[in-house]
Amino acid sequence: MVNTPEELGAWLRLSLTPGVGNESARKLLAAFGPPDRIFAQTESALRQVVSAAQARHLMGTPDGWTDLSQDTWAWLQHSPDPAIAHAVVTLGDADYPAPLLGMPDPPLMLYALGQTAALCSLSAEQCLAMVGSRNPTPQGQANAREFARSLAGSGLTIVSGLALGIDGAAHDGALLGAPPQALATVAVVGTGLDRVYPRQHRELAHRIAQRGLILSEYHLGMPPLNANFPKRNRLIAGLSQATLVVEAALQSGSLITAKQALEQGRDVLAIPGSIHSAQAKGCHALIKQGAKLVESAQDVLEELRLPDPFTQVPLALVKTSADSESEDELLRCIGLDPVGLDALQARCGWSTAQLQAQLLELELSGQIGRLPGGLFQRLGFT
Structure with a gap:
């Protein structure tokens, strides 16, 4: 993890330099080492690795770099909640998440908030x-x-x-x-x-x-x-x-x-x-x-070839708890796909008032959901 303001500033300078993306930055890191060594090179040496325009940009400092470095260091030093840590890890850092290293385009810097020890x-x-x-x-x-x-x-x-x-x-x-x-x-x-x-x-x-x-x-x-x-x-x-x-x-x-x-x-x-x-x-x-x-x-x-410590859990199916046969019948009429009020009334033959009352009961009990366009859908089935 980044431990000093100088180290943080050098990495931010590299990441903010106009025209220098992740790919070029990785080439520079491979050729010269950490960012402070990159910025110690002559423009001529830099041009052996990146373009002339990129080398010229690297000789200057990006706009807003100083203020961002100060703000980021202050963020690293202070968390309102002691149980929540702040961290910045950089490419090649021992704390950098290993899965990202195998990516074609891993980020140069990764900001982390929370249980950063993990x-x-x-x-x-x-x-x-x-x-x-x-x-x-x-x-x-x-x-x-x-x-x-x-x-x-x-x-x-x-x-x-x-x-x-x-x-x-x-x-x-x-x-x-x-x-x-x-x-x-x-x-x-x-x-x-x-x-x-x-x-x-x-x-x-x-x-x-x-x-x-x-x-x-x-x-x-x-x-x-x-x-x-x-x-x-x-x-x-x-x-x-x-x-x-x-x-x-x-x-x-x-x-x-x-x-x-x-x-x-x-x-x-x-x-x-x-x-x-x-x-x-x-x-x-x-x-x-x-x-x-x-x-x-x-x-x-x-x-994923992982052991299952529990019994099978189907598609988030919510157990119905209908209090009457009418609710069970209405759930059967709704079926498994979204359905409109007119189609539902044709299926069950109920009056509009009775149907709307039963739909409200099922909605309040969490057994159906209301979709855009006046459709209803079951949230579970048995």
Whole structure:
């Protein structure tokens, strides 16, 4: 981990130098050693490794470098919560997560918040990525939470991106299921760690930091730029032995994560959904292309060749607790796919008032969910 202001400043200077990306920086590190030695070279020596324009930029100091160095050092020295540590690890550091070293484009610097002592022991075999739609169906959100809870309980660390929807449910489920002393979950974000994005996950981020890690390759102050999120997805895939896609539309960013997992030689798994759900079409496309279809947490453990300490847990299925035959009948009429009020009324033959009253009862008991467009969907079945 970075231990002095001088070391931090040199790494920040390298990462901020205009025109010098990760690939060129790695060439410089291989040729000259740590950043302080790079900046001790003559322009002529630098031009033996990088372009003339890059060498010229390296001879100067980037805009904002001094202030950012001071702010980052202050961030490292102070955490409002003593149980939550701040750290910066650099490429080649002994604490740098080993799974990322095998990536084609590992970040030069990795900012960490939370249980940072676990960084050096992170292994891909320990981690499973879970990703999916920011606008999931109620069943998809329940699946993410329950799969994560069960898999974390079996000893896996759940890796995701702290986004709304499936990501948030996966982090939450992992925190619910992980043993007390285990590293429950890792959130890889697309902003600086001095902010939480989205804001709705501020409380969730604090819980993750208490029992897991929040990681970013972006310096403090970095806003949530659109280009950051597809790039950070490679880290989610790279940290994990496999990526489980819970729900995804055909144009979802989750498919980018799946593609990057395949490019890194990782496995991809997907949960099937309704043929009528747009959020399931990305998962179905992955399955057609060879992704492993999983219906339970046990399927995941078997695919990863891990022991299952529990009995099989099906697709986050919520046990029905209907108090009357009418509720059971209505659940049977709803079936397994989203259905509208008119179609449902035609199936069961009830009056509008009776149907709406029973739907409300089932919704309040958590057995069905209300979807956009006036549709209803079961959140479990027996």
